[in-house]
Amino acid sequence: MIDDAIRVLAGDCTVIAETGDREEYRGRVTTIVKPDNTVLVHDSDGYQPVAWLTRADSVSSDRADGFTLVAKKDTQTLRIAAHDRDGFATYPVSAAGTPVGTCPDCGGTLVRSGDVHCVDCDTRYGIPADATVRDDKCDCDCGLPRMRVERGLAFDVCIDRSCESLDDAVREAFDREWDCPEPGCDGDLRILRRGGLIAGCEHYPDCDTGFAIPAGIVAGECGCGLPTFETRSGTRCLDATCDRGLARPLEADSAADD
Ligand SMILES: [Zn+2]
Ligand SMILES: [Zn+2]
Ligand SMILES: [Zn+2]
Numbered sequence: 045m046i047d048d049a050i051r052v053l054a055g056d057c058t059v060i061a062e063t064g065d066r067e068e069y070r071g072r073v074t075t076i077v078k079p080d081n082t083v084l085v086h087d088s089d090g091y092q093p094v095a096w097l098t099r100a101d102s103v104s105s106d107r108a109d110g111f112t113l114v115a116k117k118d119t120q121t122l123r124i125a126a127h128d129r130d131g132f133a134t135y136p137v138s139a140a141g142t143p144v145g146t147c148p149d150c151g152g153t154l155v156r157s158g159d160v161h162c163v164d165c166d167t168r169y170g171i172p173a174d175a176t177v178r179d180d181k182c183d184c185d186c187g188l189p190r191m192r193v194e195r196g197l198a199f200d201v202c203i204d205r206s207c208e209s210l211d212d213a214v215r216e217a218f219d220r221e222w223d224c225p226e227p228g229c230d231g232d233l234r235i236l237r238r239g240g241l242i243a244g245c246e247h248y249p250d251c252d253t254g255f256a257i258p259a260g261i262v263a264g265e266c267g268c269g270l271p272t273f274e275t276r277s278g279t280r281c282l283d284a285t286c287d288r289g290l291a292r293p294l295e296a297d298s299a300a301d302d
């Protein structure tokens with residue numbers, strides 16, 4: 045089940061906001077407390093809350109004297125005291141995202157917001173931030189959508205890495221494809237996962253040369269001998285710190301160094 049809950053308090057309230065200057069309001073308002081402790085007090089018009097505190101350090105409620113919510117963050121305080129309570133309720137809540145498919149575990153809707161998760165259960169698939177989730181479904185009977193991820197080539201794999209591994213696909217394409225650029229090292233670069241996907245020297249730990257594989261397509265060869273990648277922000281060497289004549293097409297002669 046969804047663990048996250050949103051709290052809603054509606055009624056005639058006094059709101060005291062000490063989030064800068066001290067402001068006091070009274071009205072029949074609705075207060076929303078999000079799972080990240082963001083507190084929003086809404087009145088009858090406009091999209092903007094009358095008062096709010098984003099990601100408070102703490103939100104406490106006290107039923108002793110009517111009903112009071114107190115949110116605190118550093119020196120800021122937001123206090124909502126209900127004189128006449130119309131309702132107080134707790135509802136399950138999830139992140140909202142673009143619908144991308146159907147949950148294989150419960151039939152709920154899978155949405156993408158960062159990762160891909162179900163809005164009805166705790167099923168979740170971690171996917172790279174730059175992945176494009178596609179309309180077509182996985183070939184196997186998992187029924188999940190597939191994604192396109194650029195790691196040297198454009199790979200088209202299931203969003204469930206236990207169904208189809210992006211790492212395996214990248215390894216198959218580029219393992220030992222490039223030479224370690226470290227002077228005096230004759231190692232090949234292996235495709236490894238250390239946090240992210242990297243191309244790292246096979247002689248590790250004797251040689252600790254390693255590069256995170258950029259989100260992009262191999263476009264040519266750099267003056268340093270490593271491949272260049274066409275990425276969303278331009279062409280770059282596999283080595284992000286390399287400045288040796290980028291974007292030399294594979295077929296062009298060496299003229300990049302000056
Ligand atoms: Zn589900
Ligand atoms: Zn699959
Ligand atoms: Zn090496």
Ligand SMILES: [Zn+2]
Nearest residue numbers: 266268281286
């Ligand atoms: Zn380079």
